[in-house]
Amino acid sequence: MMIRGCEFELDPNRNATEFKMYRKGRTSEQRSISTLQKLVSRKNCLLLDVGANVGIYSVFLGSQMAAGSKIIAFEPNPEVAERLARNLEINNLSSLAQIEPVALGASDSVGTLSVSQRNQGASSLVINQGAQAQALEIPVRKLSTYLPQADEHDLWILKADIEGYEDRALASLLEPSLARRPDHILMEITHSDHWQSDLLGDLAKLGYRRVEEMDGNVLLKLD
Numbered sequence: 719m720m721i722r723g724c725e726f727e728l729d730p731n732r733n734a735t736e737f738k739m740y741r742k743g744r745t746s747e748q749r750s751i752s753t754l755q756k757l758v759s760r761k762n763c764l765l766l767d768v769g770a771n772v773g774i775y776s777v778f779l780g781s782q783m784a785a786g787s788k789i790i791a792f793e794p795n796p797e798v799a800e801r802l803a804r805n806l807e808i809n810n811l812s813s814l815a816q817i818e819p820v821a822l823g824a825s826d827s828v829g830t831l832s833v834s835q836r837n838q839g840a841s842s843l844v845i846n847q848g849a850q851a852q853a854l855e856i857p858v859r860k861l862s863t864y865l866p867q868a869d870e871h872d873l874w875i876l877k878a879d880i881e882g883y884e885d886r887a888l889a890s891l892l893e894p895s896l897a898r899r900p901d902h903i904l905m906e907i908t909h910s911d912h913w914q915s916d917l918l919g920d921l922a923k924l925g926y927r928r929v930e931e932m933d934g935n936v937l938l939k940l941d
Contacts, residue, residue, distance in 0.1 A: 721745065724777050725808050729801060734837045735771055736801075745774050747933040750904055754875060755782045757902060764871040766864070766900065767791040768822055768887055769880035771839045772798060773805040779875070780811040788871065789815040790864055792822055794831055794856040798838050821880070822887035823858040831856050842881035844912045862890035869898060876900035879935070882912030892920055899924065901940050908934040 719726050721739060730740035739745055755778060758765070763783045767776045770791035780789050789811070793799040799819050806815045821829055821843060831854040834840045834847035841847065843858075878884045884905050891899055903926065907918075918928075918936070926938040 719743075722778065724781055726772070726774075726777070726805050727801065727808065728772070732836065733772065733798070733839050735774065735839045739774075745778075747774075747935065750933045750935050750937070751775060751778050753930070753932070753937065754779055754877070754902070754904060758783045758787075758873065758875060760784050761787075762870075762872045763787045764866065764874045765789045766861070766874070766876040768861075768876065768878040768884075769793070770799075770802050770817075771879075773802040775877050776802070776815060777805050777809050777811065780806070780814060781809060783814075786871075787814055790818060791815060792818045792820060794819055794821045795833060795838060795841055795854065818859075818864065820857045820859045821883070822861050822890075823883070824860070824886045824889040825858075826860060826863075827858045829856055829858045830854070840881060842883065842909075844882045845909065860890050861888065862893060862896065865890075865896070865898075867897075873902075874898065874900040875902050875904070877904045879906040881906075882909035884910070885913035885915045885917040888917060888921075889915075892924070899940060902929075903938040904935050905938070906934055907931075907936050 728736040728740050730737040759782045770793040776791045829843045832847040833852040835850050929937045929939050
């Protein structure tokens with residue numbers, strides 16, 4: 719299915735994101751996607767797509783980035799990760815994409831992902847998806863493991879949408895030893911009541927400024 723110049727293979731029966739794309743011919747979070755597309759357009763970028771789902775951010779942003787850019791897409795659900803890989807492939811983005819079948823957290827560990835049978839995109843490490851949900855044991859890794867050592871990209875973008883686990887997934891960004899942090903962060907705040915720390919306050923102390931709220935997300939910029 720072609721949407722805004724990009725092609726997607728969809729399973730609308732088990733994922734609300736894919737259902738909306740199939741039924742309405744458009745994605746959720748269009749304003750957020752368009753805003754990030756403008757930021758990355760024709761730039762050499764690193765995109766960290768945390769909670770990549772089937773790739774709407776990775777595909778739409780990857781289609782705008784310059785040669786030499788890189789996508790690291792984190793998606794721990796194997797079924798969803800297969801569709802993510804396929805959507806990157808059919809849009810000729812496989813060569814710049816690295817799919818990591820892990821969740822991100824404050825430390826390396828093993829977690830239990832509650833996988834909704836009706837909406838795989840709502841799967842969570844902290845929100846129980848109901849009696850019919852599948853409990854999937856998954857590896858959890860620190861974000862700092864995946865940050866490049868060389869300063870080889872002009873722009874770093876991090877997008878995080880992981881159903882209330884954003885504070886633990888992005889804990890690595892608070893480490894004082896980091897040589898570089900993302901220039902922009904787009905983060906879901908809909909489930910911030912499940913956070914264990916004041917992530918936005920901690921990021922503000924590092925120099926991140928709140929630019930805009932849209933689609934249940936907040937966009938931050940590092941000044």
